[in-house]
Amino acid sequence: MDKKKIASTIQTLPKSLTGIQGLDEITGGGIPKGRPTLVCGSAGCGKTLFAMEFLVHGAMMYNEPGVFLAFEESEKDLAVNVVSLGYDLDKLVADKKMVLDHVHVERKEIEETGEYDLEGLFIRLNYAIDSIGAKRVVLDTIETLFSGLPNPLILRSELRRLFQWLKEKGVTAIVTGERGEGTLTRQGLEEYVSDCVIVLDHRVTEQSSTRRLRIVKYRGSTHGTNEYPFIIEETGFSVLPITSIGQEHTVSSERISSGIPRLDTMLGSKGYYRGSIVLVSGTAGVGKSSLSACFSDAACARGEKVLYFALEESPRQIKRNMRSIGIDLEQWEKKGLLVFHAKRPTFYGLESYLTAMHKAVNDFKPMVVVIDPLSSFIIGTNQFEAKSMIMRMVDFLKINNISVFMTHLTTGVNDYTGIDISSLIDTWLLLRDIELGGERNRGMYILKSRGMAHSNQIREFKLTDHGVELLDVYVGPEGVLTGSSRITKEAKEKAEQLLRNQEIENKQLALDRKRKAINAQIDFLKAEFEAEEIETLKNIELNKLRENLLLQDRVDMAINRKGDIIIKTSKLHKPKGNDAKTK
Amino acid sequence: MKNRINRMSDEALEFEQAIENAESAIYHLRLYVAGTTPYSVMAIANIKKICEEYLKGRYELEVIDLYQNPTLAKGEQIIAAPTLIKRLPLPLHRIIGDLSVVDRVLVGLDLRKAKAK
Numbered sequence: 001m002d003k004k005k006i007a008s009t010i011q012t013l014p015k016s017l018t019g020i021q022g023l024d025e026i027t028g029g030g031i032p033k034g035r036p037t038l039v040c041g042s043a044g045c046g047k048t049l050f051a052m053e054f055l056v057h058g059a060m061m062y063n064e065p066g067v068f069l070a071f072e073e074s075e076k077d078l079a080v081n082v083v084s085l086g087y088d089l090d091k092l093v094a095d096k097k098m099v100l101d102h103v104h105v106e107r108k109e110i111e112e113t114g115e116y117d118l119e120g121l122f123i124r125l126n127y128a129i130d131s132i133g134a135k136r137v138v139l140d141t142i143e144t145l146f147s148g149l150p151n152p153l154i155l156r157s158e159l160r161r162l163f164q165w166l167k168e169k170g171v172t173a174i175v176t177g178e179r180g181e182g183t184l185t186r187q188g189l190e191e192y193v194s195d196c197v198i199v200l201d202h203r204v205t206e207q208s209s210t211r212r213l214r215i216v217k218y219r220g221s222t223h224g225t226n227e228y229p230f231i232i233e234e235t236g237f238s239v240l241p242i243t244s245i246g247q248e249h250t251v252s253s254e255r256i257s258s259g260i261p262r263l264d265t266m267l268g269s270k271g272y273y274r275g276s277i278v279l280v281s282g283t284a285g286v287g288k289s290s291l292s293a294c295f296s297d298a299a300c301a302r303g304e305k306v307l308y309f310a311l312e313e314s315p316r317q318i319k320r321n322m323r324s325i326g327i328d329l330e331q332w333e334k335k336g337l338l339v340f341h342a343k344r345p346t347f348y349g350l351e352s353y354l355t356a357m358h359k360a361v362n363d364f365k366p367m368v369v370v371i372d373p374l375s376s377f378i379i380g381t382n383q384f385e386a387k388s389m390i391m392r393m394v395d396f397l398k399i400n401n402i403s404v405f406m407t408h409l410t411t412g413v414n415d416y417t418g419i420d421i422s423s424l425i426d427t428w429l430l431l432r433d434i435e436l437g438g439e440r441n442r443g444m445y446i447l448k449s450r451g452m453a454h455s456n457q458i459r460e461f462k463l464t465d466h467g468v469e470l471l472d473v474y475v476g477p478e479g480v481l482t483g484s485s486r487i488t489k490e491a492k493e494k495a496e497q498l499l500r501n502q503e504i505e506n507k508q509l510a511l512d513r514k515r516k517a518i519n520a521q522i523d524f525l526k527a528e529f530e531a532e533e534i535e536t537l538k539n540i541e542l543n544k545l546r547e548n549l550l551l552q553d554r555v556d557m558a559i560n561r562k563g564d565i566i567i568k569t570s571k572l573h574k575p576k577g578n579d580a581k582t583k
Numbered sequence: 584m585k586n587r588i589n590r591m592s593d594e595a596l597e598f599e600q601a602i603e604n605a606e607s608a609i610y611h612l613r614l615y616v617a618g619t620t621p622y623s624v625m626a627i628a629n630i631k632k633i634c635e636e637y638l639k640g641r642y643e644l645e646v647i648d649l650y651q652n653p654t655l656a657k658g659e660q661i662i663a664a665p666t667l668i669k670r671l672p673l674p675l676h677r678i679i680g681d682l683s684v685v686d687r688v689l690v691g692l693d694l695r696k697a698k699a700k
Contacts, residue, residue: 104660109676111691114625114683119617120649120661127653149663149679 013220016064016136016172019057020050022239026224027215031196036163036173038193040185041200046211046232047176049085050200051138052078053237054174056087058136059097064172066136067099067128071144075100085236099128105148112150118158122165129171137166137173143187152187163192184216195219201227210350210385213239229385231392233355238392251275252401259298260291262470263429263444266459268452272427274367275401276450277394279374279421281408282431286442287463288407289313291429292370293322293329294468295405299368300332307366308340309357311376315340326466339364345377350389353377357393361402368403375409387421394424426450431461434482441483444470460486610634610642610692611671615656617649617664622681626665629682637694667691 015029024030031037031054039047055066070078078100079089092098101124129137142159149155166173175193177185184190190197197216202209212227230239255270264271272278278295280288296306310318318340319329332338341360345353361369377386397404422428428447433440442461446454459470460482474481474489481489557563614630616623627646634642649656649664659668663679669692678691689695 101657103662105662109674111676111678111687112680113678113685113687113691114680115622116663116665116680117617117620117622118662119620119664120615120656120666121663123617123649123653123664124656124661127656145662 015221017057017062018054019061020053020237020239021235022228022230023213023237026226026228026239027218028221028223031172031174031198032219032221033172034167034170035195036166036175036193037196037198038175038177038185038189039198039200040177040179040189042179042202045200045202046230046237047200048073048078048140049082049232049237050198051140051174051176052082052087053085055098055136055138056082056089056092059092064135065097065099065132066138067101067125067132067134067171068138068140069125069128069142070100070102070140071105072141074102074104078102096132099132099134101125101128105145107148107150110149116154118145118155118162121158122162126169129169135171137171138176139173140176141178142175143177143185143189146187156187159189160192200230229388231350231354231389233358235358256302256403257298258291259294259296260468260470262459266446266455266457266470267427267449268454270452272403273451274403275398276426277398277404277406277424278427278429279406279408279425280429280431281410283410283433286431286433287461287468288409288431289318289372290322290325290327290463290468291431292372292405292407293318293325293327296338296368296370297322297327297329297332299403300329300335300337303337304367305336305364306332306338306368306370307360307364308338308370308372309360310340310342310372311344312373313342315342324465325463325468339366350377350385354389354393358396361397361400366402368405369397371404371406373407373409390421391424394421434460436482437485439483439485443473443482608641608672610638610669612642613645613647613659613668613670615647615649615659615661615664615666615668620664622665625681625683626667629685629688630667633682633685633688633692637689637692669693 014033015027015031016033017024017030018027039050041047052068055068058064058066068078073081075089082089089098089100093100103121103124125137128134142162145155145159146152163173163175175189177187177189179199180186180188184197184199194217196218199214199216201212201214203212204210211230211232213230214227215223215225228239230237232238252274254274255272256274257264257271258267280291282288292308296308299306308315308318313321315333319333322329329338333340339360341357343353343356374390377390394404425448427449429444430447431442431444434443435441442463443458444461445456445458458473460473462469462471474486612630612634614626616626630644634644647655649661655661659666665679665681667678667682667688669676669678672693676691676693678688682688686695
């Protein structure tokens with residue numbers, strides 16, 4: 001945005017901001033200031049609204065009063081027509097910020113005699129401009145004069161003079177014109193208004209209508225050359241250039257649960273960010289709606305309001321189906337926390353659907369919006385419009401910090417969204433079928449999740465009667481297994497483990513036995529040794545006694561023979577020994 | 584307006600009556616001009632001549648300069664200049680141009696039946 005503003009100031013051609021969403025971006029700052037711009041298109045394409053918005057925004061936002069010269073509708077009709085957009089023309093007129101003038105030309109009241117000019121119109125316009133100091137002028141639709149006044153030659157020259165005069169007057173003018181056969185306008189107004197030409201178009205392809213805007217010509221300025229889809233919504237005219245998405249919304253770092261504990265764990269243990277855009281894509285029957293129901297259920301349980309846009313199923317059917325997996329949405333609906341909005345976009349048309357969504361969101365002020373499924377916005381070949389529309393909507397929801405949960409039905413494995421909106425998505429869950437061993441199982445993984453460390457694992461996704469469960473898949477040397485293959489594999493592993501456990505037990509028992517045997521042996525040896533020891537000690541004692549006795553005998557004998565033997569040990573002469581001998 | 588409703592029954596007769604009425608009714612005419620352009624001068628001269636010739640003594644003519652009364656342009660739904668408005672008798676008619684084609688002016692003033700129409 002800032003860059004664009006800078007760019008527009010560099011340009012030499014002064015421009016006048018229209019205030020119309022998206023248009024100022026593709027024109028690089030609005031329509032040429034002080035010059036007339038031609039806005040043409042077929043009936044009902046929004047020319048008058050375009051012009052009116054230009055004036056109202058000028059008067060309200062840019063302090064540029066404006067004159068609306070209406071050739072087709074009366075002042076009253078004009079005011080009534082734009083009341084629904086929240087514009088109070090009567091007040092603007094009273095505040096001298098706008099002049100409405102209905103130029104009424106009745107052919108049958110007019111008789112033409114001789115030469116004349118349109119000075120009356122000039123005076124009228126001049127007076128209106130000067131009375132409020134108008135900077136903007138709308139002539140809607142000046143071609144009506146051709147049916148009211150008989151002489152086209154005079155008209156043509158007068159129109160040329162009028163546009164010249166408007167330029168000299170320095171007002172930024174919008175001239176509207178009805179689209180003609182082979183020409184941009186029925187009376188060839190593009191000949192006179194050559195500075196900027198914008199064509200509006202209302203097309204119906206494959207039963208769905210889209211409005212488009214194209215800048216055919218913009219003298220002295222670059223401009224977006226594409227056909228841009230535009231819509232007329234609650235807030236008025238809105239052109240949808242892809243790049244003009246406002247990115248100034250506040251960002252919340254609050255985390256909210258997905259309603260599935262295991263999924264929260266996968267999302268950095270905390271769940272989604274508040275105000276983020278979550279997309280679940282997958283083929284038919286993989287459980288996208290169940291995930292949205294889980295999320296809605298969790299949000300309601302937190303006391304948050306949820307707006308559920310059911311684009312294909314009826315609310316009753318959703319409630320019944322979700323009851324089967326143990327989610328009771330009815331209770332929240334009764335408490336007023338959950339509101340279903342069930343209408344097919346084919347019923348409304350994209351544009352009106354967006355308007356209806358805006359209205360529903362503004363009325364209910366939810367914290368969570370569920371769109372199930374996104375794919376029903378695509379009807380035929382309107383992908384581009386659908387994308388722009390979804391973008392606008394997502395943008396609108398994001399600005400309001402509303403968490404968005406969208407599902408998308410894909411047809412193939414590689415077809416992630418169908419509409420290329422991946423850049424919008426903050427958290428993207430992918431559900432897919434895993435066919436293996438003659439059965440189909442659901443697998444889920446996180447394709448991306450901005451701003452959090454998330455799991456890279458595939459989880460088996462199971463719908464049980466008590467909600468959604470995420471299971472680890474079997475990852476082993478034989479690859480990733482799910483469903484009964486996983487169960488068989490797991491059972492097989494269990495049996496193997498049992499066998500191994502038994503073996504270990506056996507070995508331990510054998511060891512125990514051996515230990516016991518050895519211990520017994522040790523005990524026996526010990527006993528044997530002890531017996532031997534006692535015997536030996538006894539012998540030693542006996543021998544000692546015998547020796548002493550012998551010695552004593554010898555001493556005694558020597559004493560008897562009165563021999564002179566040297567008694568070496570006094571011990572032997574102790575009375576004790578004598579005692580013993582005497583004993 | 585009543586004339587118009589009854590017209591279906593006997594259009595020719597009604598028309599004759601209208602012309603008869605026109606011959607006696609008071610005419611209230613306003614000529615709006617834009618300053619003193621040649622068209623204005625021509626128109627003023629022409630209408631004066633026509634009035635004197637066809638409506639002598641039973642007409643009121645106002646000549647208004649739009650430059651001096653710009654609000655009247657809106658109020659009277661004027662876009663072309665000069666514009667002559669026949670305010671009375673009804674129906675209201677606008678005659679635009681310099682009034683140089685007398686026949687057509689008379690048709691516009693309901694003083695003569697239109698030939699080609």
